[in-house]
Amino acid sequence: MASLIRKDPHISNTVNNMDSYHALRGWVNxxxxxxxxxxxxxLESAGFGSAVLTRTFDLRYEISALVESWRPETHTFHLLYGECTVTLEDVALHFGLPIIGSAITGVNAITKSAALCYGLLGASPGDDESNFSDLKFTWLKAKFEHLSVNATEEELMCAARAYIMQIIGGVLMPNANNNKVHLQYLPLLADLRNVRSYSWGSAVLAMLYHELYRTTKPDAIDIGGCLVLLQS
Structure with a gap:
């Protein structure tokens, strides 16, 4: 094991130096x-029926303690009583997300952002000339929180896509800023019956691992990823 551990700077090295030590900041939206x-x-048809019922909670400083014990070489927490890690089974049990299926790779660029939003959400935060890559949670909530009792099927599908986008960006795969969700996920929600064919659980775990790796650097300040899962 000693030969596996790299000599790269690690946040754990700052624990005994109060001048450079700081607790990581993380939010759940x-x-x-x-x-x-x-x-x-x-939502059930899309495979997010259980995930939408997730109840968030305040994060504790133990998040920083977990990161300090994370070893990127083995993707495990090195604790006094041994090693442990977060697994795909944990993701499946917590959120009911599919952990097999097509990989979620996203897209590099979306050239017609407004057209995409009009097509799949029925509305857009920008005009037809605008190019944007994120949707604000405040806009999604204001636009889709209240539904008419006479909403058409198309309106309900748009609202379901908007709700899933908020879950993805706010709970399952938030970035460190955690006030927007990237538009790259929206095309994957075009056919709600086909959404469960993607391995969403794998994407959630991969992003959490990525954030754990990134925040082992001593200069890291914020942590993203599925912190609800990590703390639980």
Whole structure:
């Protein structure tokens, strides 16, 4: 094991130096509202029926302690009683997300952002000339929180996509800023019946591992990824 451990700077090296030590900052963006009952059949069909029921909670400073014990070489936490890690089974049990299927790789660039939003959400935060790569949670909530009792099937599908986007960006795969969700996930939600064919659980775990690796650097300040899963 000693031969596996690299000599790269690690956040654990700053623990005994109070001048350079700091606790990592992480946030979980709670959706602030529960899905309308009309949306549940669409969310279930997409494979997010359990994930939408996730209840968020305040993060504790133990998050930093976990990162300090994370070894990027083995993807495990080195603790006094041995090693442990977060697995795909944990993701499946916590969120009910599929852990087999097509890989989620995203897209490098979306050239017609407004057109994509109009096509899949029925609305856009920008005009037809705008190019943007993220959607603000505040816009998604304001636009889709309240649904008409006479909403059409197309309107319900748009609202379901918007809710899934908030779950992805706010709970499952948030970045360190945690106030927006990247537009790259929206095309994957075009056909809600096909959404469960992707291995969303693998993407959640991969991003968490990536964030754990990134934040082992001593200069890291914020941590993203699925911190609800990590703390749990």
């Amino acid at each position: 709670g959706l602030g509202y529960s899905p309308d009952a009309q949306l549940m059949p669409y």
